[in-house]
Amino acid sequence: MKKARKVLYTLILILCCINLSLAQEKISDLLRSNTIQLKEVESYMKSNNIAPLSCEEDHEHGSDVGNLRKGQAFGPSLKPIHAIYVFNVYFHILNDNNGYREVPITEDDILEAVSILNKSFNSFNIFFKYKGFGSINNTWRSVVYLGGNRTFNQLVEYTKGINKYRSDSFNIFIASSIRRSQYDQTRIAGVANKPGINSVIDDEYLLTSTLPHEIGHNFNLFHTHHNWNKNNCELVRYNDFVEDTPPSVAYSAEDLSGGCSSELNEVRNKCGIEIRRVPSSNFMSSNVMPCRSLDNALFTEGQGKRMKLSIQQEISPLYMSIQNSVESLYEPYQGNYDKVVIDESDESENHNGNFKFQKGFDYEFVDCDDINEVEESFTKDETPNIHPPYTAIKILQISKDKAFKCHIPVENEEERERTVINFGTIISNNYTVYKIKYESSKEKEFYKKIPVGYNLIKSKNKEGQMVQKMIYKSQ
Ligand SMILES: [Zn+2]
Structure with missing residues (x-):
């Protein structure tokens, strides 16, 4: 009887373990079969109680006391604290040799990723400009290992070797999986150079708080529990070298009492510091759902300050080369201004140049002359697909007062049409409306075509405003 019970317990235990790994595996199955979308991964984890994978940072600084001063503070900055930083971002999709990958990635997914970055960093005046994506078809490279062969840094070097690396952008690699080593196949959600401009992410985690x-690591942030386990009490006290993140430990969902209250079940003590709470909704804390999700995760002001000082003091020599202008954010990532056709005879929106602007911002398309007059607006989750002629663009996250890039369509030489209202020789309620075709370069030809008498001519001037003029044509 006793033995039977033991067998039963063992069986239940095994089933539980299988269940847990099944849940992990299931996400990729669901993504493969298109049952869930990448942006639904977090909510799927939440509702199915799946613990997300952890992350590894690839340190260059700050791992010992000698680097303490460097990590702690960077001194006053000469650059204005309100400076706006725009960084290019480029994505590498890692595929099998034949171009296949189990979890499909679309451009929409990648634009969603750029939008997530902007939403997460914009409050610190750090912006991201989408520069596109490319594929690397190499089965051997599509899985990244922390140790041994096929490491992340080797992948970066390989990408440089085949001329696919982008030295003008953050390079974000999307891998089919990241594992500790060939011997320890434990999966990891992401790895980043710290500081640096390269990171790799498990494809399932592309649209989660892991991005x-x-x-954050690239901008020189540590985990909020970084120094917790160090023997040196000075390091333990400095923690992650950020003033407003409380001393923390690594933890799992079971360690938290009452969901995301951030309170620990068990008080930890080290170097005389009592840890009762952890910043469970901080982007740089342990990944525990639903506490660290895109819905509620944030960086603190102190982390924002550390990131900006790291950029200003060029903690990574590469930050400079991947910056772009503020104006670049006002450029569509798709579309052609030369293809815009203005047709005065048609009031419908047939003047589209196939524009697409990256989402993640609040846009207003305003009158070029009166920038308080809004003609079209789009919210953060919408992709603006027009740039109405004679409007300029406001991105409210950058400035509520400044509008850039007034769109004045190029005049083309095609045949066009003006509305002419002819009254004859006396201006009265009797009139006839004509639509008269003309070529913009041949104004004289137009006047030859209009009827005798008083004519009210309606046309658009170069600024796009409707203007009317009355002319009298004699016999
Ligand atoms: Zn990390």
């Missing part, structure tokens, strides 16, 4: 987390 801003990795870029």
Whole structure:
């Protein structure tokens, strides 16, 4: 009887373990079969109680006391604290040799990723400009290992070797999986150079809080529990070298009492510091759902300050080469201004140049002359697909007062049409409306075509405003 019970318990235990790994595996199955979308991964984890994978940072600084001063503070900055930083971002999709990958990635997914980065970093005046994506078809490279062969840094070097690396952008690699080593196949959600401009992310985690987390490492942020386990009490006290993140430890969902209250079940003590709470909704804390999700995760002001000082003091020599202008954010990532056709005879929106602007911002398309007059607006989750002629663009996250890039369509030489209202020789309620075709370069030809008498001519001037003029044509 006793033995039977033991067998039963063992069986239940095994089933539980299988269940847990099944849940992990299931996400990729669901993504493969298109049952869930990448942006639904977090909510799927939440509702199915799946613990997300952890992350590894690839340190260059700050791992010992000698680097303490460097990590702690960077001194006053000469650059204005309100400076706006725009960084290019480029994505590498890692595929099998034949171009196949189990979890499909679309451009929409990648634009969603750029939008997530902007939403997470914009409050610190750090912006991201989408520069596109490319594929690397190499089965051997599509899985990244922390140790041994096929490491992340080797992948970066390989990408440089085949001329696919982008030295003008953050390089974000999307891998089919990241594992500790050939011998320890434990999966990891992401790895980032710290500081640096390269990171790799497990494809399932592309649209989760892991993405801003990795870029946080790129901007020189540590985990909030970074120094917790160090023997040196000075390091333990400095923690992650950020003033407003409380001393923390690594933890799992079971360690938290009452969901995301951030309170620990068990008080930890080290170097005389009592840890009762952890910043469970911080992007740089342990990944525990639903506490660290895109819905509620954030960086603190102190982390924002550390990131900006790291950029200003060029903690990574590469930050400079991947910056772009503020104006670049006002350029569509798709579309052609030369293809815009203005047709005065048609009031419908047939003047589209196939524009697409990256989402993640609040846009207003305003009158070029009166920038308080809004003609079209789009919210953060919408992709603006027009740039109405004679409007300029406001991105409210950058400035509520400044509008850039007034769109004045190029006049083309095609045949066009003006509305002419002819009254004859006396201006009265009797009139006839004509639509008269003309070529913009041949104004004289137009006047030859209009009827005798008083004519009210309606046309658009170069600024796009409707203007009317009355002319009298004699016999
Ligand atoms: Zn990390």
